[in-house]
Amino acid sequence: MPTLSFDPMQRVIAVDAISITADGRPANLTVLVDTGAGQTGFRRSTLIGLGIDVDRATQIARINTASGSLSVPVVNLPHLSVFGTDFHNLPVLCLPLPPTVPADGVLGYDVLSRFRLFVNYRRGVLVAEPFNGLLHRVRFLWQVASTL
């Protein structure tokens, strides 16, 4: 499971994730692995679909992007499953992603920093294993070796 393939022709690392709403409805998401993002975020339509009232967010974060800085709502995502690992009540940003970005959101440092990551861009393979002891470390090395 933590060895995932992506389309290198897209020039982004897009992977599948699943989120579950507070009332138990699942949603299939596509997220970008964004090592330049400090925090995970999703587009407005996705958060609304997940039953989250974005306009009633009590927390606002100021973010800096390549095109300037802006303030965005921070909301709690009840459940996110990515790379075979579950995250509960994850604070996420509501991002004004242009529609032309082919994803529902981005995975930032808060999520990515829980994993050992290896990317083979030429083959379009990503290996992600959580920092969960020796077994996962061995699995990570074995999977990396098999992608070389």
Add this chain to the structure above:
Amino acid sequence: MEQQGEPIEKILERYKGQNAFVVIEVLTVDPKTQKPLTGRVLAVTPDEDEAGMAARKAKHFLIRWVGEVAEVIVV
């Protein structure tokens, strides 16, 4: 047939190039990978709020953009 819906790839192909979000209720998934296989269309709209509200009606949903995709993406 109605309950099984249509293959999701086929649905997205049909709306390709419309510069809109397609909101799909997922009806079947691959039992091994959990990837969505079939579904039915709930809404086709360029409006994010509308797409999100339509998705709230589904037991299991996905939202896909079916328009132009940026050549270079900086997030």
